Amino acid sequence: MIFAPDSSILVIFCRRPTLGIGKQRIAAMLGPQAALGLSELLLATTLEDARAWPGPVVIAPASIEDCEWARNLLPSVRVIPQSDGNLGTRLSAVDSQLREAGGRRLLYIGSDSPALTSAHLHEAAGALLDRDSVFIPARDGGVTLMGATRPWPELADLPWETAELGRALALRCEEKGFTISVLKESFDIDTREDLADAPQLLCNDARPARVSLVEWIVNAGVPDNPQDAISIVIPVYRDLSALEALLKTIDAMAASVNEVIVVDGEHSDECKELCVLHDCRYLATSPCRGEQLRLGAARAGGEVIWFLHADSAPPLEAPELIRQHIASGYGGGYFQFRFQGTRRWYKQLLECAINFRARAGIPYGDQGLFCERSAYIKAGGFAATPLFEEVSLVHNLRRQVRFASVNAGIGVSPRRWERDGWLRRSIHNRWLAIAFMLGVAPERLVRRYDATRDTGGG
CATH class of the missing domain: 3.90.550.10 (Spore Coat Polysaccharide Biosynthesis Protein SpsA; Chain A)
Structure with a gap:
């Protein structure tokens, strides 16, 4: 050639x-x-x-x-x-x-x-x-x-x-x-708005394929997109058992959720099959949580996007709580950190500390972040990094919109704390956060975060 x-x-x-x-x-x-x-x-x-x-x-x-x-x-x-x-x-x-x-x-x-x-x-x-x-x-x-x-x-x-x-x-x-x-601006077709505008924008185009396209769009019709339509975006990497449990929970919310998008960092056939079973949209990209979240958000069709880690356990009433806060004028928010499993005093103590940090600073991705699509775009989206990808997004959202602390807990997997020790893991997480604040690249920190990385937060 x-x-x-x-x-x-x-x-x-x-x-x-x-x-x-x-x-x-x-x-x-x-x-x-x-x-x-x-x-x-x-x-x-x-x-x-x-x-x-x-x-x-x-x-x-x-x-x-x-x-x-x-x-x-x-x-x-x-x-x-x-x-x-x-x-x-x-x-x-x-x-x-x-x-x-x-x-x-x-x-x-x-x-x-x-x-x-x-x-x-x-x-x-x-x-x-x-x-x-x-x-x-x-x-x-x-x-x-x-x-x-x-x-x-x-x-x-x-x-x-x-x-x-x-x-x-x-x-x-x-x-x-x-x-x-x-050159002069044009348009592509990705969203409901693009589809709705296409017949008018192409009405004078006599090329046969364009005529067929316009006829199809007119015949198909473009339904209204509810302002409270929720798309869930879930990044996953080698954590299919946790993902399956989460999707079963979401299935129980079916009437309240408009779309579920799973973004796989492993390109796994098993993950794809799981998505088919639970009627989810399957996407695949590189194993970088920030890139996975960005891709999922870009493909989401809802006016509200809710980001969940694969090992989380959200409450069944969460979609309704999100809609209530959006209707009350909030542009985004997060849920209270709650460890899954048996209640213990040290779990509750750590939960209080994490929730205080979230109110005073940055709630992390394991707290079920959600926001309006327009607010997400204006805030610049997630950073394309494997760790601390949500920090700049949450910081910008707090500056631009009312950001809610929803009074309901989202279950967070305690497996890292149980594996590493509760005190040791907590100190380690704080060390990572301080190192990030001091300018250490997330790509370096992620190697210290977890040698067997999955999508759970910490």
């Missing part, structure tokens, strides 16, 4: 439409079968653009198993499967292979931006004649197209799947000396 040096290469990052995979916010609203139908129609709009593209086209499917499927999508298409890791890591890997094959002007698009036209693509390619990079912003803060004539700078640590991506991506390129062209 060798490219002519003057060619503009269109690279399509896509996932094979599969029932239960992708478009999770839409699936939470319309059901998985409808989400699959939408994914197929959106892919058709992208292929419509690719057929009209005069230069080389490369398809980068999400899995190496889908290479044959990708080759059958278009005649003469070239296929490079995506690697593991977040989108930044995967994009950099594909970019490197294409440049080794002689590619210079590379334009990257996804498969969910039906407003892109041939004119947009040609304008972007033209911009790369005298600029190092080009972007078409998305109205949600991301990008619908990104292109460059040079290898991308480090992308893995950028805030993918958040409203901060577009700005962070442009800033990173500027820091590395890239000249930049930013």
Whole structure:
């Protein structure tokens, strides 16, 4: 695979439409079968653009198993499967292979931006004649197209799947000396609002795949999204027995919860099967709790997001308590720390100390943090770190919204204290917190936190 040096290469990052995979916010609203139908129609709009593209086209499917499927999508298409890791890591890997094959002007698009036209693509390619990079912003803060004539700078640590991506991506390129062209904003389809707006935004587009998409959306209808709809996000890593117990508890709340998203750091088939059994959305990413939480929040469809550790035991009335506090004007909050198991005086003493710390400072993730989606986005989301990922988020939420201390306990697993000793574990946790406050990187501290890490808090 060798490219002519003057060619503009269109690279399509896509996932094979599969029932239960992708478009999770839409699936939470319309059901998985409808989400699959939408994914197929959106892919058709992208292929419509690719057929009209005069230069080389490369398809980068999400899995190496889908290479044959990708080759059958278009005649003469070239296929490079995506690697593991977040989108930044995967994009950099594909970019490197294409440049080794002689590619210079590379334009990257996804498969969910039906407003892109041939004119947009040609304008972007033209911009790369005298600029190092080009972007078409998305109205949600991301990008619908990104292109460059040079290898991308480090992308893995950028805030993918958040409203901060577009700005962070442009800033990173500027820091590395890239000249930049930013074209007119477009939109992609990820949320209820995107779906509701699409018929009007595409009403004058006569391209056949766009016409079919608009007809499907109109016929499917877009239901209202209740302002108190709750999405639960659960990061997990090798802790399936605890996760199963939590999902059974959530099943008992079924009428009160709109969506459950499990983000697996191990890419485990057993975890995926457990999610199917309990009708949860399954996502997978690298084993970093901050990245797992960020991904889950980005895919959540509810107006309120509730973050639970896999080994937690929330009260059955928790969703109603969350709704009551949101309706009372709070933008977020947390529950009281309570150890699971038999009550003991030393447990109660430690609970009092932890709950005092939470009121005076930062409640940690094992206390069932929740917040409105808008507040989460404004606060910047979780840090993409394996430990203390919630500190900056909670700090910003406290500054921006009323933050509730819910008068109900959430069960926290005592297994680390029981294993390490109650006093020793408590001192160790405080030492980690002080080290973090003094600037020690979470990536260093996590190695001291637990050699057999799971998702429970401490």
